[in-house]
Amino acid sequence: MGAKMGDTGDQVYGGCVGVDALYVKLISSDQHEFYVKREQALTSGTIKAMLSGPGQFAEFETNQISFKEIPSHVLNKICQYFTYKVRFTNSSTEIPEFPIAPEIALELLMAANFLDC
């Protein structure tokens, strides 16, 4: 799943470089860097558009996206939603509740609106 054991016993994950990289990097407004699986990040329509082709977005080249208006506590929750969505879409198991703290609800709503997810 993208991790392989190196000689020293450390785990090495698939990289973030190149067109078919397994991971992409999302950077929040306060410079936190989140590495998420590309497949999960594509849950967001906006991120999918940014990463999908040459043309308007430089992010296509570098596989990293900077969000200058999304703080890290919100971007963290968004990454958790990506995992939740990919895990439970088309799954026959029972879907648990996705917890959202009331303090971040409105900021998260604005970010989700921007990201179209």
Add this chain to the structure above:
Amino acid sequence: MDTGSFSCSLSDLVSLKAERKFKFNRSPSLNQPYRPITGSFSPSRRHYFAYPCGNSIAEMVHIARSDSSTDDNVCMEFDCHETVHSLAFASHVSGQRRRSSYVGFQLFNPNQHPSIIACGLKSGKIKVFDLKTGKLVFILLDHNEVVHNLEFISDGSLLLASASRDTTVKIWDLKDDGNLIVTINTSRSVHGCSWSPQGHLLAVVTSSNVVTLYETGKYSIFRQLLGHNNSVIACTFSPDGGLLATASLDTWVIVWSVDSGSVLLSLGHLFPPPRPVLASGDNGVALTGCSFSCDGSQLTTTATDNYVRVWTLSNPSVPSSYIHLETCIYSLFSPDSNHIVALTSHGCLNFYRNLRDVPSLKHLCRVVARKHVLQPNQSLEQLSLPKCLKDYLSYKTFV
């Protein structure tokens, strides 16, 4: 192929399979036409479901057990000596009182009876039982005719609203020994009532076409919703209080946006839909109830054409799945919305596994914001959000 009941072919829709079936020896007393029988999940202990079965008895079953044997699962029976028409569970939250009256002596101590169930009977009496011991705690006497619907307010202050055929809705304060606080007079037989989750509105549906919303301070009319062409049978709020679904004999379930009072969605059950002239009479298909899922993204509707339809509200043109069950009279989501309970008039109680999609993050945020962040009477204008998000929060649009 049943083209009369669905706008598309049945093979395009998903049929849900029963996971567990209970069959009881006593069959629920069957309704005169279009009078639904209600059941209820206990709010505190989520594995109990109670429903009225015939012979004047209300039964409570434990649904966590996986075997489908019948009487072993019945854990308590409440003998009411009269036909039971409605039920409601409540568990009290200490410290929550709706009325600050000074009471010198109280007969009913909520701390001794933390969980109670109220049964509305044919004569108009309401019997309240304690869940642990099964003993009768109260009898509330004031209605003259059958009590169609009972509902407790959801903040734990034990206010009970009862809707009766004698054209009144009565509000009782059980923490004040069952004191009758207010009687709301309407001019027609009242079929159902529902509290909004934050407790600031009460929706009342009668045999007229109008849905009335009362505000719960002075119980004056807050708004009237026009749109149905025939009697409205049932109403229910979504868990975040932003939507109200009403089911009517004119074969439509209308989902209203509570903040603006306008129609958001209309869900049809007969195709081609009856014209308004015909909708105001008997169409052969009557809707008996509707129920929201816990995150407000799905709605079940029960109709007398033996189908329970499950609608996903982000895509309301056709139901996302259905249950075919002969003589089904009631359906309800389980509290975690992973199961749907369906009750028939022959004494079958079936549990179906619900197929859910993961709701969008925007919708999940909206539900949390409405439940925990926004005050009921706060205007959205004060928030610093773009206009499209304010409209989204107030349910001007669903998607």
